[in-house]
Amino acid sequence: MLPVKTKQVFDRQRAGGSLSFESGPAPSNIRCLMPDYPFNSTARELPATVPFVGPETQERARGEVFAARLGANENMFGPSPRAIEAMEQAASEVWMYGDPANHDLREALARHHNVAPENIMVGEGIDGMFGTMALLFMEPGACVATSAGGYPTFNYQMAARGGTIETTPFVDDKEDLGGLLDLAARTKARLIYLANPDNPMGTWWDGTAVAEMIDNVPEGSLLCLDEAYIDFAPPDMAPALDVSSSKIIRFRTFSKAYGMAGARIGYVIGEASLIQAFDKVRNHFGVNRIAQAGALAALKDQEFLGGVVKKVAAARTRIAEIGTAHGFSSLPSATNFVTMDCGRDAAFSTAIVQGLANKGVFIRKPFMAPQDRCIRISAGMPKDLDLFEGALTETLAELN
Amino acid sequence: MLPVKTKQVFDRQRAGGSLSFESGPAPSNIRCLMPDYPFNSTARELPATVPFVGPETQERARGEVFAARLGANENMFGPSPRAIEAMEQAASEVWMYGDPANHDLREALARHHNVAPENIMVGEGIDGMFGTMALLFMEPGACVATSAGGYPTFNYQMAARGGTIETTPFVDDKEDLGGLLDLAARTKARLIYLANPDNPMGTWWDGTAVAEMIDNVPEGSLLCLDEAYIDFAPPDMAPALDVSSSKIIRFRTFSKAYGMAGARIGYVIGEASLIQAFDKVRNHFGVNRIAQAGALAALKDQEFLGGVVKKVAAARTRIAEIGTAHGFSSLPSATNFVTMDCGRDAAFSTAIVQGLANKGVFIRKPFMAPQDRCIRISAGMPKDLDLFEGALTETLAELN
Numbered sequence: 001m002l003p004v005k006t007k008q009v010f011d012r013q014r015a016g017g018s019l020s021f022e023s024g025p026a027p028s029n030i031r032c033l034m035p036d037y038p039f040n041s042t043a044r045e046l047p048a049t050v051p052f053v054g055p056e057t058q059e060r061a062r063g064e065v066f067a068a069r070l071g072a073n074e075n076m077f078g079p080s081p082r083a084i085e086a087m088e089q090a091a092s093e094v095w096m097y098g099d100p101a102n103h104d105l106r107e108a109l110a111r112h113h114n115v116a117p118e119n120i121m122v123g124e125g126i127d128g129m130f131g132t133m134a135l136l137f138m139e140p141g142a143c144v145a146t147s148a149g150g151y152p153t154f155n156y157q158m159a160a161r162g163g164t165i166e167t168t169p170f171v172d173d174k175e176d177l178g179g180l181l182d183l184a185a186r187t188k189a190r191l192i193y194l195a196n197p198d199n200p201m202g203t204w205w206d207g208t209a210v211a212e213m214i215d216n217v218p219e220g221s222l223l224c225l226d227e228a229y230i231d232f233a234p235p236d237m238a239p240a241l242d243v244s245s246s247k248i249i250r251f252r253t254f255s256k257a258y259g260m261a262g263a264r265i266g267y268v269i270g271e272a273s274l275i276q277a278f279d280k281v282r283n284h285f286g287v288n289r290i291a292q293a294g295a296l297a298a299l300k301d302q303e304f305l306g307g308v309v310k311k312v313a314a315a316r317t318r319i320a321e322i323g324t325a326h327g328f329s330s331l332p333s334a335t336n337f338v339t340m341d342c343g344r345d346a347a348f349s350t351a352i353v354q355g356l357a358n359k360g361v362f363i364r365k366p367f368m369a370p371q372d373r374c375i376r377i378s379a380g381m382p383k384d385l386d387l388f389e390g391a392l393t394e395t396l397a398e399l400n
Numbered sequence: 401m402l403p404v405k406t407k408q409v410f411d412r413q414r415a416g417g418s419l420s421f422e423s424g425p426a427p428s429n430i431r432c433l434m435p436d437y438p439f440n441s442t443a444r445e446l447p448a449t450v451p452f453v454g455p456e457t458q459e460r461a462r463g464e465v466f467a468a469r470l471g472a473n474e475n476m477f478g479p480s481p482r483a484i485e486a487m488e489q490a491a492s493e494v495w496m497y498g499d500p501a502n503h504d505l506r507e508a509l510a511r512h513h514n515v516a517p518e519n520i521m522v523g524e525g526i527d528g529m530f531g532t533m534a535l536l537f538m539e540p541g542a543c544v545a546t547s548a549g550g551y552p553t554f555n556y557q558m559a560a561r562g563g564t565i566e567t568t569p570f571v572d573d574k575e576d577l578g579g580l581l582d583l584a585a586r587t588k589a590r591l592i593y594l595a596n597p598d599n600p601m602g603t604w605w606d607g608t609a610v611a612e613m614i615d616n617v618p619e620g621s622l623l624c625l626d627e628a629y630i631d632f633a634p635p636d637m638a639p640a641l642d643v644s645s646s647k648i649i650r651f652r653t654f655s656k657a658y659g660m661a662g663a664r665i666g667y668v669i670g671e672a673s674l675i676q677a678f679d680k681v682r683n684h685f686g687v688n689r690i691a692q693a694g695a696l697a698a699l700k701d702q703e704f705l706g707g708v709v710k711k712v713a714a715a716r717t718r719i720a721e722i723g724t725a726h727g728f729s730s731l732p733s734a735t736n737f738v739t740m741d742c743g744r745d746a747a748f749s750t751a752i753v754q755g756l757a758n759k760g761v762f763i764r765k766p767f768m769a770p771q772d773r774c775i776r777i778s779a780g781m782p783k784d785l786d787l788f789e790g791a792l793t794e795t796l797a798e799l800n
Contacts, residue, residue, distance in 0.1 A: 035646035035671065035673065035674075036646075037622060037646065037677070038542075038590040038591075038622065039677070040561075041539060042535075043680055046681065048677060048679035048680050049679065049680070050679060051684060052500070052684070054497065054499050054500040054501060056499040056500075056501065057499075057501055057503070060503065074495050074496050074497065078495050079495060087487075087494065088488045088491045090662075091487035091694070092484050094484075094659075094662040094694065095659040095662065096469065096472075096661060096662050097472055097474065097655075099457075100450070100453075100454040100457075101456065103460065124528075124664075124683070125685070127683055127685055128524075128683050131531075135560055135561065136440065137437075137438060137443070139440040139442070139562075157683075160535055160680065161440075161561075162539075190438035246435035259494070260494050260495065261495060261497045262490075262493065262494040262495065262496050262497055262498050262690065264524075264688050271435065273435065274435075276448050277437070277439070277443065277448060279448040279449065279450060280446040280448050281446065283525075283528050283531055284450055285452070285454075285525070285527055285664070286524055286664060287664070288662060288663055288688040288691060289662025289663070290491070290662065290663070290690050290691075291688060291690075294494065
């Protein structure tokens with residue numbers, strides 16, 4: 001049997017509809033057709049799900065590419081031209097495997113964060129590194145504590161390794177730090193998941209609150225602090241790095257502020273023996289060589305990053321203004337997206353997502369109640385937001 | 401406890417010395433220093449190993465890059481200029497995630513192999529796809545059947561998911577098809593691993609022999625046929641593709657003949673319900689967008705591929721001639737490397753590998769007896785092989 005909590009998460013994701021954080025084709029008819037492969041107990045019960053259907057799949061169904069791609073929190077302002085140049089140059093060297101130690105990038109990240117290289121591990125994006133964490137910590141009978149409606153790929157990766165997903169609700173559209181700690185203590189969760197700032201809501205806790213949470217992580221638990229969006233946030237939103245703590249591991253990425261989502265490169269910061277444990281199970285040669293070169297160049301161009309962060313902030317303001325003009329209130333956001341409360345039920349917000357898609361504008365929406373009353377729009381260029389504005393006006397005219 | 405067979409494999413790898421297929425830093429002092437993380441039972445017992453130390457690590461230790469990089473079976477003749485151009489163009493689009501369905505590449509591969517897209521799954525290189533297979537099939541108590549001294553990363557990935565590694569010896573430097581089948585039947589192995597042509601020996605079975613093996617895969621087992629090097633081999637070395645069979649899944653890659661090792665892109669061909677099962681556990685957004693573009697362009701340039709295969713064949717001949725001139729006999733090879741019998745013990749072949757490294761020539765060697773009497777040289781450009789020849793002459797003069 002699929003662990004009950006996991007099954008609920010998958011079922012609710014599936015119920016979210018084909019344009020929110022939906023799952024792939026329903027698996028109900030697979031097993032009767034399937035030869036009797038010697039799957040393990042976990043794989044035997046898992047659905048063939050897809051945490052997020054890509055916009056390309058929708059585009060193929062529509063027969064047309066999206067005019068504005070504002071659904072995956074990609075960063076259309078990046079990457080740095082220096083990173084692009086480094087990747088172009090690396091293309092002809094792709095006959096070589098990348099350095100499995102990720103040495104140069106690890107050293108540069110260590111300097112950037114003022115920690116030792118032994119406190120850094122580089123991997124195939126945060127999603128890939130969640131997979132590595134699952135290999136280290138999950139097994140049937142183990143569980144994780146996360147928020148109901150939080151980032152689903154964390155759950156997906158943990159379930160793939162036999163873990164059970166325990167959830168506590170968002171409170172006032174924010175992840176509930178105390179609720180997560182209580183849940184972890186009650187369920188003996190090995191891992192606690194917190195995204196700060198949060199995705200899909202864009203809300204956050206300040207560094208002091210997160211530091212207090214770290215102090216109260218129960219014995220036998222480890223906090224996975226997903227800071228994918230932290231580069232867009234004010235500096236005081238990240239608690240101080242304490243790489244002596246065995247209570248926390250932090251996840252960072254080149255996919256968001258650095259504008260390199262397609263490169264699949266992320267990293268973790270943590271206590272040295274935990275970082276070393278990644279070498280037990282990680283795919284050592286898993287990071288693309290071109291991505292390594294691009295990330296190194298992107299990291300060095302902090303000036304460009306600063307410019308991106310400013311442009312994203314301006315885009316957030318513009319998105320919120322568009323929302324206001326249409327009677328929607330936007331949640332404050334410390335990310336590169338804005339989550340907008342459409343003020344009605346999930347059917348309404350889903351209809352908006354669908355209406356926008358029909359007009360060539362790709363956005364997504366939270367998949368679980370009560371957050372699913374909202375839509376989520378990534379910070380695009382002015383031309384993208386013009387398209388969003390026009391399509392929203394049209395869609396609401398159709399729906400009203 | 402680490403399963404005994406797995407432990408033997410790791411121990412023997414480690415015993416192979418720092419320049420063969422060695423492991424990373426010995427883990428013996430980790431656990432006493434390590435905070436008590438809630439690792440699962442598998443991770444708790446696994447060593448922090450490295451299946452292959454990268455040449456960059458050796459270069460950093462030497463303080464100098466290798467003049468000839470002939471140790472990792474990389475393909476210095478590739479990739480196609482069209483693939484490089486496609487990757488250069490894709491660099492500026494890296495702000496977008498790659499298509500998680502890998503649709504275009506999957507369609508092109510299906511046409512290329514004359515199967516349906518449902519019979520193809522694309523992933524992060526063969527190593528990454530071994531990881532996915534392990535997620536589907538391994539758990540504590542499950543085992544795989546492979547050859548003693550066969551490709552170690554398969555074992556590494558299986559052990560990371562709790563699997564036990566059962567082995568049967570090479571016979572006459574070839575993987576023993578009957579021995580693998582007997583071992584699988586005896587141990588109820590869920591997966592059988594065969595590389596054809598083989599790495600690290602370069603030897604092979606013809607398609608008829610492999611087809612007969614497939615017919616005799618025991619009930620409850622699945623054959624993982626690693627055909628990473630098949631593009632270098634005569635066409636009749638690959639048994640006919642039968643995607644109705646639930647006894648076999650085939651692994652192919654863009655890392656070798658297509659010259660894109662650093663891109664991390666491979667694929668599997670198999671029965672549709674098995675392929676669909678990958679969606680239960682795979683990292684859907686795991687493939688680099690630039691790699692997707694490069695692989696698609698490389699696949700379309702079969703003429704370039706044909707030219708590479710000819711150059712590699714010429715390089716194999718040259719390597720064998722160099723061996724003969726120094727009194728070594730080379731094994732016949734259907735790959736992009738030549739394994740050379742140095743006629744003495746592992747200490748001698750290790751000294752040669754070390755001597756070559758000291759002279760700026762990176763090669764590797766098999767890690768397990770009796771294959772470890774050999775050295776393994778990748779098919780390089782004429783200038784690389786000139787360097788190999790000179791360094792081998794010098795090294796043997798020093799050793800004799």
